[in-house]
Amino acid sequence: MLYSSGMKKPLQKRTLATRAKLIDAAEKIISSKGFGALRVEEVVKTAAVAKGTFFAHFHDKDALMDLIISGEIDAFLDGFEQKASPEDLDAFILHLLPLLQFMTRERYVFDLILRHSGAAAKEEIGPIARTFERQVMVLAQWISDGPFRKDVSTVILAEGVQAFAVQCMALHFCAINNEMPMDTRLKLYLEPWLLCPKAP
Amino acid sequence: MLYSSGMKKPLQKRTLATRAKLIDAAEKIISSKGFGALRVEEVVKTAAVAKGTFFAHFHDKDALMDLIISGEIDAFLDGFEQKASPEDLDAFILHLLPLLQFMTRERYVFDLILRHSGAAAKEEIGPIARTFERQVMVLAQWISDGPFRKDVSTVILAEGVQAFAVQCMALHFCAINNEMPMDTRLKLYLEPWLLCPKAP
DNA sequence: AATTAATATTGACCATGGTCATATTTATTA
DNA sequence: TAATAAATATGACCATGGTCAATATTAATT
Numbered sequence: 144m145l146y147s148s149g150m151k152k153p154l155q156k157r158t159l160a161t162r163a164k165l166i167d168a169a170e171k172i173i174s175s176k177g178f179g180a181l182r183v184e185e186v187v188k189t190a191a192v193a194k195g196t197f198f199a200h201f202h203d204k205d206a207l208m209d210l211i212i213s214g215e216i217d218a219f220l221d222g223f224e225q226k227a228s229p230e231d232l233d234a235f236i237l238h239l240l241p242l243l244q245f246m247t248r249e250r251y252v253f254d255l256i257l258r259h260s261g262a263a264a265k266e267e268i269g270p271i272a273r274t275f276e277r278q279v280m281v282l283a284q285w286i287s288d289g290p291f292r293k294d295v296s297t298v299i300l301a302e303g304v305q306a307f308a309v310q311c312m313a314l315h316f317c318a319i320n321n322e323m324p325m326d327t328r329l330k331l332y333l334e335p336w337l338l339c340p341k342a343p
Numbered sequence: 344m345l346y347s348s349g350m351k352k353p354l355q356k357r358t359l360a361t362r363a364k365l366i367d368a369a370e371k372i373i374s375s376k377g378f379g380a381l382r383v384e385e386v387v388k389t390a391a392v393a394k395g396t397f398f399a400h401f402h403d404k405d406a407l408m409d410l411i412i413s414g415e416i417d418a419f420l421d422g423f424e425q426k427a428s429p430e431d432l433d434a435f436i437l438h439l440l441p442l443l444q445f446m447t448r449e450r451y452v453f454d455l456i457l458r459h460s461g462a463a464a465k466e467e468i469g470p471i472a473r474t475f476e477r478q479v480m481v482l483a484q485w486i487s488d489g490p491f492r493k494d495v496s497t498v499i500l501a502e503g504v505q506a507f508a509v510q511c512m513a514l515h516f517c518a519i520n521n522e523m524p525m526d527t528r529l530k531l532y533l534e535p536w537l538l539c540p541k542a543p
Numbered sequence: 544a545a546t547t548a549a550t551a552t553t554g555a556c557c558a559t560g561g562t563c564a565t566a567t568t569t570a571t572t573a
Numbered sequence: 574t575a576a577t578a579a580a581t582a583t584g585a586c587c588a589t590g591g592t593c594a595a596t597a598t599t600a601a602t603t
Contacts, residue, residue: 155569257458261514300535306510310502332506335503358551392553395552404591
């Protein structure tokens with residue numbers, strides 16, 4: 144079974160070791176071939192365990208991806224919390240951009256993130272969904288610290304930024320015509336969203 | 344092969360007939376068991392053709408879904424174009440709601456729509472992606488006709504509405520806690536988005 | 544009508560994610 | 574430490590989407 148934070152005794156050395164072997168194997172494959180090329184068969188072969196073992200540790204392939212990708216997103220958020228809040232809209236977008244670029248580095252990754260961002264339909268909220276909540280908190284802080292509109296709750300504003308970011312990322316995968324870079328498009332949305340009761 | 348609008352001679356009676364059989368079979372299955380339960384095997388069995396035939400008509404299962412779902416969305420948009428534009432924000436949301444409810448009737452459907460809304464990574468823009476473009480046009484018209492802000496391009500505003508709607512639908516699938524109905528949440532976003540330079 | 548070219552259909556086969564009864568290992572108890 | 578219970582690991586097996594060389598049908602050409 145899958146041990147997520149707050150569950151009963153996930154102890155037992157062997158378990159942790161196997162789990163680590165699986166994750167290591169997966170990360171190795173991902174770093175050489177990308178997320179989309181990961182095959183469960185190859186993970187278990189690399190980790191030298193049986194196929195069934197994989198599914199004893201992760202509910203499905205998505206769950207492993209969820210875990211690994213959320214780890215990367217969390218690293219970005221850690222970085223965000225380190226740095227000072229951006230002092231204007233351009234800096235705001237520039238700060239955010241690397242995360243958006245990671246999320247769109249592969250179509251597969253973006254689809255998976257999208258699919259998991261709204262929390263699993265199940266009872267348990269997944270790792271990526273948690274990073275989305277955390278992202279809202281970070282963005283809300285940025286907004287609260289910056290020269291942005293004050294007539295709307297920072298959380299709503301932050302959720303809006305997230306929605307616009309998703310929109311931009313989705314359009315990023317669009318057909319030929321759409322050559323507008325993500326950050327340019329994002330500014331198009333965020334200007335009227337964050338700077339609305341215009342200050343001169 | 345798949346004949347999308349604007350391609351060469353899709354004629355030949357037999358082809359059209361087979362294609363219709365496949366779509367009919369799919370719709371029959373969907374109406375009785377839902378989109379998520381559709382199996383290609385069952386479609387071809389119901390349509391009394393071989394499995395390979397399915398893939399001669401549709402690039403993959405998603406392509407068929409794309410076609411059928413886009414048909415339903417287009418029906419909503421037809422309805423929207425029939426009726427007069429909503430005269431305030433509440434009516435705006437109420438008009439839109441049935442479409443959002445259709446899109447969220449099954450998790451499977453929502454995921455598929457999301458995946459296809461940003462246009463296939465390929466060269467050809469798919470049916471659902473086209474409905475999204477069309478939706479922007481309809482929403483832009485609504486916005487232009489209604490008592491909404493005029494300081495931003497109606498197309499940008501419409502794209503924003505779409506982004507917020509997607510956000511609300513995604514959150515709709517969230518875990519237990521999230522009991523806020525979609526329309527309530529949508530209003531939370533659209534009020535500051537569409538009514539920003541507030542009129543009394 | 545007969546021949547040829549283009550198009551459509553077929554179904555055995557493959558790739559890959561996921562299941563589950565059984566076996567093995569670890570923890571607990573007598 | 575031996576016996577027992579609980580937790581883990583195993584791999585044959587299944588479900589399902591998708592491929593493709595071979596076959597059959599329709600259209601075009603003589």
